[in-house]
Amino acid sequence: MTAYRGLTWDHPRGTEALRRAAAGFSAPPSPAARHGDTLTWDAQPLEGFESHPITDLCARYDLVVLDHPHLGDALAGGALTPLSALFGPEVIAEWRATTVGASADSYTAAGELWALPLDTATQVAAAHRATVPELPTTWEQVTALAAERPVVLSLAGPHALLTFFSLCCALGEPPDPAPASGLVPRDTALAALELMRDLTRRADPATFGLNPIGLLGLLAAGRAAYCPFVYGYASYAARAAGAPVRFGDVPRLAPGGPLGSTLGGTGLAVTRRTEVSPALARHLSWLLSAGAQRTYLPERLAQPSRREAWRDPALDAAFSGFYSGTLATTEGAWVRPRHAGYPAFQTAASAVLRAAATGASSPADAFAETVRLHRALTL
Template sequence: MTYAGPYAGLTWDHPRGHDALAASAGDLVHWDVQPLEGFESHPVDELCARYDLVVLDHPHLGEALRAGCLRPLDDLFTQEELARWGADSIGPTMRSYAMDGRQWALPLDAATQVAATRTDLVGEPPTTWDAVHGLAHRAPVALSLAGPHAFLTFASVAVAMGEEPATDPDELISRETGLAVLDLMAALDALAPPGTRTLNPIGLLELMAGTDRLAHCPLVYGYVTYAGRLTFTDAPAVRPGGRPGSTLGGTGLALTTRRTPSPALLDHVRWLMSPGAQGDFLPRHHGQPSARAAWTDPGTVAADFYRRTTTTCEQAWIRPRHAGYIGFQSAASAAVRAALAGEAGHRDVLDRMRELYRASRTPEERHT
C-alpha cells in the first residue's frame, strides 16, 4: 500500500518520549503519542498496522515477531553500523532489542529502575534493602506497584538477592528467593503512604517532587526530567558493594512493515543514534540517551542523574521476550498485589506466578 505525506510515528506521552523526536522530525515524520500504560501493554501488532515507526519496550518483541510486523534492521543498516551502536550503548540496551539472531529496534532511550529520594527530607539515600526498610520506619517510603510494575519490582529485588528470574525456561524463580522477595515487599508496602500502590512511575515521581507525602522510592524508572527536584541513585543491593537489582526499561525505535523506509528516513535514524544527537540534542530536549558517552560525560545536561545511576543501568536485567510475556507480566503483577493486600498467602501467590510463567510459554519455548 502507498501512503502519501510524512511517515507516521508513535511514541509515548511524556516529554522524555516525545520532545526530541518531534523537534528533530521536520516534515519527515509526524509523531503521535500514547499514554505510558499503552506503551507498556497495548498489542504491538495493532500499533504497527497504523504506524511506520514505533517506539516500543523490549518485552514486546516476541509478539511483534510472531505477527511479522517489524522490519529486521540488519536489512536496512550495515553490520558495522549496528556493531558500533551496540558498542556505544550503555549496558544491555542494544542487545535487549536483538532476538532470533537479528536486530529489531535501536535503543533510542535508556532507563532502568533506580532509587529516587527527597534528600532534603531524609538525607543521603539508603544503598541496601535493610537500610531501605529502616528508613521506611521513619519516613514515607513506597514501592512502584501499579500496572506491570509490581512484577518488575519483584524481579529487581530477586536480582539483588542473587537470582535472575526466568533463567530456566520452565521455571520463573526458586521458591526460596521468591518467598524472600514477597516477604520484603510486604514489609515495605505495609508502611507505605496510602494511595501510592495505584501510582505509575510518573505519578510516584510527581508525588515526591510536588509534596512531602513521599520521601523515597527504592525502585522506580528514572526520569531525567525530575533531576534537580529529586536525587536519583543506584538501586539498592542486598549488601554493600553488591549488585543493584534492577529491571531494564528504556525504549527502542523500530520500523514496521507498513511502509518502505526512504533513504532520508534511514539517515534520520542514523542521526538519532549519532554522538551529536545522543550527547547533545536529546538531553537538551528532555531525552534520556542510550549512548554510554552521554551517561559518563560530566558536560551532559543533568550529568549527576547519569553519573549516580550508571552502575545500575550497566547491570540491569533483561526481561523475557517470548510472545506470551506481556500477558504474564500483567497477571503476575496482579498476583503480587494480591499477596501484598493480604488477599492470598505468599506461597500460593508464588505458585500461581510460577504456573502463569510456564503457561505463557509454548512447549517448544520451554525446551529451548
Template sequence: MTDFLGLTWDHPRGRNALAAAAPRLGGGDRLHWHVQPLEGFESAPIDELARSYDLLVLDHPHLGDALATASLRPLDELVDAEQIRAWEQAAIGPTLASYRMAGQLWALPLDAATQVSARRRDLVPDAPTTWGEAEQLAERGLLALSLAGPHAFLSLCSVAVSFGDNPGSTPGGLFHRPTAQRALALLTHLAARAPEGTELLNPIGLLGRMRDHGDIGYLPLVYGYVTYSAPELAFGTVPTENGRIGSTLGGTGIAVTRRSEPSPALLDHLRWLLREQTQRTFIPAHDGQPGIRAAWTDLDVDTAAHGFYSGTRAVLEAAWVRPRLPGYIPFQSAASAIVRAAISGGRSGASALDELEERFAQLGTHPSREDLP
C-alpha cells in the same frame, strides 16, 4: 515525497525530541508522530499497531509478540553491518542487546532507563545502600514502593535479582522459590509502612508527589526520569544484597514496522537520532534520556541533569533484561495484579508464587540462550 507515521509514548521524555527532530527529515519526506499513554502497548496488540504505523517506539519485552506476528523489519535488512557494530559499541549497558533476537537487531536504543532510587535530600540526606537500611527508612514512614501497573511484578523481580536470582532462567520455572519468598516478604513489609495512596501511583505520579508534597522521602526502585532530576531530588543506585544490584531494564527502542518501506532519508534520520552528537546535545535539550554511553558520561549533560547520569549509570550497566516471549506483556500485567494482592494481604504469598509459575509456564517458546544479552 513520502509521509511516514510514527507512534511514541505520551510524556515529554517520549515525544518532545522526536517531534522536534521530525522537521529535519530530508528528501522531501515528512514524518508525523502520534502518541499513546505509557501503558498503551498493553491495550493494543503490537501487530495491530504495526499495520498502522511505520515506526514504533517500544520496550524490549514486546519483541516476543512482534517476532511471533512478523510485525517488524530487522534493521539488518536496512543498514549495513558496520553501522550495527558501531551502534553496539556506542550503546550503554544492555540497551541495544535487549533488542537483538534470532541473530538480528529489531530496534535502536533511543532511550535508556532502568529502575533506580530517588530521594529527597532534605528528608533522606544519605541514601540507603542495603535493603536492611531501606527497611529502617520504611519504619519512619519515609519509603514508598512502585506497585501500580506492571511495576509490582518488576519490583519483585529486581529484589529477587539482588538476592541472587535470574528470573526466567531457572530450569522449569520463573523464580528460585526461596529467593522469591524472601523478596515478596520484603516488599510486603515495606509496603505496609508506605504513605497512604502511593500504591496507586505509577513512576511519574510517585516522582511528582515526592517533589511536590514532601511525604515521600525515598523510592528504592523506580524508573529513572531525568525530567524530575532537581537540586532537591537525587537519583542514585538501588539497595543491594551483598553488593549485588537488582534492577529491571526499561527504556525504549525505535523499530521499523513490516508495512514500512523506509526511504534513504528516513534511514538517515534514524542514524542521526543515534549519532553521538545528537544524543549529547539535541536529545537532552528536548527532554530526552539518551541511549548512547557518550551522553551518560558527558560532564555537561550530567551537570545540567543535577548528577542524574553519574548517579545511576552503574545501575543501568548492570540491569536485568526481561524475558522476550510471546504473551509476556499481558503476563506482566496479570503477574503484577497477583503480586499486589499478595503484598496487600489479599492472598497468601505461596498461592501467589504458585500462580506466577503457572502463568509463566504457559507463555510462548523461550528464546535460545544465544539470543539473550
C-alpha cells in the same frame, strides 16, 4: 514523497525531542537538504506503551517506540523490519558497542536487531532531594528510613512483577527466562515478597496504583520521601527544573551484594508496512549519533542510550548527577525475555504479586500462580 507516522509514549521524555526532530526532518532549513518526506509523532499513555498489543500498533504506524518484551509478539506477528535490511553491519555494530549496558542486546532476537536502542533506563533509587540528603545503600537503611518517612514501592501495571524481579536479582537469583522454568527458587521468591510487604505495610495504599511517572511526581512534590526501585527519569533531576528528585543506584540487600534491577528503556522499531526512504534512514541513524545523544536529545528532555552521553561530565552536571549516580545499576540490569505472550504474562503476574505484596493474598499462593502463568507461555 512519503508522510510517515510514528507512535511514542506520552511524557516529555518520549515526545519532546522526537517531535522537534521530526519538525526539522519534515521542513529542512537548507534547500539542498529538502527531500519531500514528512514525519509526525502521536503519543499513547505509559500504560499503552507497556501493555497495548504491539501488532495492532504496528498495523497503524510506520515507526513505533516499544519496550523490549514486545518483541516476541511483534515477531510472531511478522510486524517489524529487521534493522539489517535498512542499515549496514558497521552501523549496527557501532550501536551495539556504544550503548549502555544491555540496551542493544534487549532489542535483539533471532540474531537480528529489531529496534534502535533509543533510550536507556532501568529501575533505580529515587528520593525527594530536600528530605533525603543521602540515599540508602542497604535494605537495612531503607527500612530505617521507612520508619521515619513515607517510602513508596512501584507496583502499578507490570511494575509489581518488575520490582519482584529486581529484588530476586538483588538476592542473587536472577529469574530463569525459560518459559517452562520455575522462575526463581521458592525461598528467594518468598523472601522478595516479604521485603515488598514490609514496605507496603507502612505505605499509603493510594500509591499502589501509581505508575513510575506518578510516583516521581510525588517525590518531586515532597509528598513521598523515597522509592527503592523505580524507572529513572533524568528530567526530574534537571538543574534547570530545580532538581527536585535525587537518583542513585538501588540499595543492596547486604553490603557488597549485587545491585538488582530490571532493564527498561525504549527502542524505536520500523514496522513491516513501511518503505523507508534514504532520508528517513538518515534521520533514524542521526537519533543514535554521538552528537544527538549527548546534546540534542537531553536538551529536549529525552534520555540517551549512548555510553559517551552517560559519561559526559557536563551532561551529568546538568542533571544533578543522575547519570553517574545510576550508571552501575544500569550497566548490570537484568533483561526480560522476549517470548511471544510476555507482555500479557507481565500484566497478569503483576496483579497476582501486587495482591500478595499489599497483604491481600498469600505470598506462597501468589508465587505458585505466577509460576503457573509463566509456564503457560509455552502452551
